[in-house]
Amino acid sequence: MSRLSDLGEFGLIAHLEKILPGGVSKEWSVAIGDDCAVRRSSGGRSEFLTQDLLFEGVHFLPGNSKHWETVGWKALAVNLSDIAAMGGEPVGAVIGLGLPKRAKLREVEALYRGLARAARRFSCPVVGGDTNRSRGGWTLAVTVLGETRRRPLLRSGARPGDSLWVTGELGGASLAWRAERKGKKIPAAMRRRLLLPTPRLEWGGHLAAFGEVGAAIDLSDGLAGDLGHVARASRVGFDVDLETLPRPRGFAGLCERVGVDALEAMLEGGEDYELLFTLRAGAEKAFGDYARSRGLKVARIGRARRGSGIRWFENGREIPRRFGGYRHF
Amino acid sequence: MSRLSDLGEFGLIAHLEKILPGGVSKEWSVAIGDDCAVRRSSGGRSEFLTQDLLFEGVHFLPGNSKHWETVGWKALAVNLSDIAAMGGEPVGAVIGLGLPKRAKLREVEALYRGLARAARRFSCPVVGGDTNRSRGGWTLAVTVLGETRRRPLLRSGARPGDSLWVTGELGGASLAWRAERKGKKIPAAMRRRLLLPTPRLEWGGHLAAFGEVGAAIDLSDGLAGDLGHVARASRVGFDVDLETLPRPRGFAGLCERVGVDALEAMLEGGEDYELLFTLRAGAEKAFGDYARSRGLKVARIGRARRGSGIRWFENGREIPRRFGGYRHF
Incomplete structure (x- = not known):
């Protein structure tokens, strides 16, 4: 039996892709395997959907309030970078936030200030998400919807x-x-x-x-x-x-x-x-x-x-x- | 200083909403506060975006392969339920998966079989996502894009x-x-x-x-x-x-x-x-x-x-x- 560490990240993705029903369809011209999934939408537009899941201890460390602001900024910015790579503009983001018991309100506020700064700076409103308790550390799931009227860059x-x-x-x-x-x-x-x-x-x-x-x-x-x-x-x-x-x-x-x-x-x-x-x-x-x-x-x-x-x-x-x-x- | 437990989940969401730049805009008629965010799209369509962040030990427990299949099914199904509540149809989903070191390939495969079954049954292709190591337990972030040509139910x-x-x-x-x-x-x-x-x-x-x-x-x-x-x-x-x-x-x-x-x-x-x-x-x-x-x-x-x-x-x-x-x- 194969182990996860033998497959590696990209091997795992390719492996899991085989289990899923054909992602690329008439509607989705690109599914797994690019910076964003690409959907042919109405009026000659293409839509982009991209997501990152970020963990404390893997993608960021805890720190002072200033630090939590940078975590929030970066979490949104790196997803927007995937939209940029396809030549698109952001439309909106949803943010999933998992909080350990030790999380403090002022830390969550600082994280959201960073998210809000990036949201304003790059015209990508945060329109929803999910907030709940995590048994592990801080967890952030950022999904961005984007679009373009031009040909997507693949x-x-x-x-x-x-x-x-x-x-x-x-x-x-x-x-x-x-x-x-x-x-x-x-x-x-x-x-x-x-x-x-x-x-x-x-x-x-x-x-x-x-x-x-x-x-x-x-x-x-x-x-x-x-x-x-x-x-x-x-x-x-x-x-x-x-x-x-x-x-x-x-x-x-x-x-x-x-x-x-x-x-x-x-x-x-x-x-x-x-x-x-x-x-x-x-x-x-x-x-x-x-x-x-x-x-x-x-x-x-x-x-x-x-x-x-x-x-x-x-x-x-x-x-x-x-x-x-x-x-x- | 307020504590998270004093605010509660919905108090926290209302509190964080104030930090974010005006989510409801000409483009997004509904942002935080309903089952999905709602975007007025072209051609009289409305688009829906909804997300759940699910943690081992909070939303699901580990178990045998059969069990991991149900975790995968349910993770997608509960997000599709938010699309249903607005009268919409699913368009596609992105799945973020955080895996602890102890995760086994056959468990990940079973989870994806469950996701794939729900994706087929409810015509919602999994078009992308993010897979990486988590220092905590298993973590699943599911985002679904949906749409309708009718008036969204709010x-x-x-x-x-x-x-x-x-x-x-x-x-x-x-x-x-x-x-x-x-x-x-x-x-x-x-x-x-x-x-x-x-x-x-x-x-x-x-x-x-x-x-x-x-x-x-x-x-x-x-x-x-x-x-x-x-x-x-x-x-x-x-x-x-x-x-x-x-x-x-x-x-x-x-x-x-x-x-x-x-x-x-x-x-x-x-x-x-x-x-x-x-x-x-x-x-x-x-x-x-x-x-x-x-x-x-x-x-x-x-x-x-x-x-x-x-x-x-x-x-x-x-x-x-x-x-x-x-x-x-």
């Missing part, structure tokens, strides 16, 4: 020949997390990237509007893992030019001071919540102008090719290192 | 003069639960009501189609508690004729054998997942014919009046007993 949309791009910068959140664990100081902007991530909703909208985007995904588990999802879903391979990865100012020095491998932070660290996407061959020049005029910060980091898997290049030479994503099991 | 729709009705029978699930705890035998049909509840989707659709329904809610926490929600939301009072409450065949005798107060089981027990609704004055006769022709099993149990609170009558005489609903905190 993980499965990359073709050989596409160029590979990423928004913003990589590695900041991971470096901040490791610095925190080691009790080392880090620039405030980098800590904010970890604690108060910004879902790239505006940029995702620009990508969907541009029209020449192949595949897209948000970077939650690290570029190596998330690019692997795109490669499998699109049935392509990728070559990545490591020297082109966009990184925060002074990143190498900070990594050295904290004692972190810079490449691991950028490729395996996760929690950057930037968008990773591909662009049809020939669209690069027009896209560069488009991005500049809209303040969309992007970097070209590689290309899709026939085949499978990911190859890592440094200044034109393939390097033999393997990188992985975060594993839950 | 808790706030009752008016003085409306008659009060309930579908099916009351008290069976509660009696089965208490019998199980005491190790006493109970008819299989009553155990099924507890373990494999049927969300009244078809009947909810008939109620919405009839057009003269005022308010509706599903009975999850017991008639006394849930009718209290309708009374507060609609700003009316209710008079209930206890002798008219529909009960399973042989209920009084079974209650006596198990050592359960029959009225408490019907009014406070909860988990019946029947629909409670009001009907506009004068529509009773036409509704009786309509219900009969559609196999909609209903009983008239009282009336709405000006004022607030619930009065209980037995053969025309008010009785002084107070009944309450299930409390989480």
Whole structure:
């Protein structure tokens, strides 16, 4: 008999998917296996549904009131990031909250202040949910409904020949997390990237509007893992030019001071919540102008090719290192 | 400083609602405070979003494979019951699953078989979710998206003069639960009501189609508690004729054998997942014919009046007993 730990998170999901009745139907064009489930709705619209289940001790730790506010913000923001990856806009969220006996009202209030701040900032009202006692620790279930009138950006949309791009910068959140664990100081902007991530909703909208985007995904588990999802879903391979990865100012020095491998932070660290996407061959020049005029910060980091898997290049030479994503099991 | 236990579940929800940015907007006609959040969608449609967060030790216990199947079925069914209460049809569900280290693959498979059976039976595909490790026990977060082209049935729709009705029978699930705890035998049909509840989707659709329904809610926490929600939301009072409450065949005798107060089981027990609704004055006769022709099993149990609170009558005489609903905190 198989054990959960042998299957791993994604093996388990694939396994369970077989038990469920055909999720992909006329109505749902995408079910399990992308950032959100996608429903073809009326009036040429697509609707998105995405959910995260977050546990104390796994996804967040208890702390002071300020801390609970960041937990609330982040819980909503990371789900909005999944909507952003598909080029959608949020419509509304429902929040399930499980509270241990020791939970204090002021902590719950702080969590909701954080949720409310993110809800206002990203125009995603909290419209319902469920609140009850948990025998374990704090538990948060966040579900977001989103929509778009454009073509949804999917993980499965990359073709050989596409160029590979990423928004913003990589590695900041991971470096901040490791610095925190080691009790080392880090620039405030980098800590904010970890604690108060910004879902790239505006940029995702620009990508969907541009029209020449192949595949897209948000970077939650690290570029190596998330690019692997795109490669499998699109049935392509990728070559990545490591020297082109966009990184925060002074990143190498900070990594050295904290004692972190810079490449691991950028490729395996996760929690950057930037968008990773591909662009049809020939669209690069027009896209560069488009991005500049809209303040969309992007970097070209590689290309899709026939085949499978990911190859890592440094200044034109393939390097033999393997990188992985975060594993839950 | 207030404590969570002082506020209670519904006090906490009302308190947290104040922290959130205005949930009810042009787009969301109903947010926190009904069975589902309701969104005015395109083409005259309304969409519903509802969520439950379920914990091992609070909402279900571990058991054998057969048992895990019933946990999966019930987790989806109770959310579908919220869609039924609004007169809607399910569109799709997302499932968040938190697994303790001791969870076994065959248990997870059994849970998903139960989810899949309910998904097929009630035409609600499972289209996504989140699976990860929990430091506490098993945790299930179920979110269902539903819709209707008719007017949604709300808790706030009752008016003085409306008659009060309930579908099916009351008290069976509660009696089965208490019998199980005491190790006493109970008819299989009553155990099924507890373990494999049927969300009244078809009947909810008939109620919405009839057009003269005022308010509706599903009975999850017991008639006394849930009718209290309708009374507060609609700003009316209710008079209930206890002798008219529909009960399973042989209920009084079974209650006596198990050592359960029959009225408490019907009014406070909860988990019946029947629909409670009001009907506009004068529509009773036409509704009786309509219900009969559609196999909609209903009983008239009282009336709405000006004022607030619930009065209980037995053969025309008010009785002084107070009944309450299930409390989480």
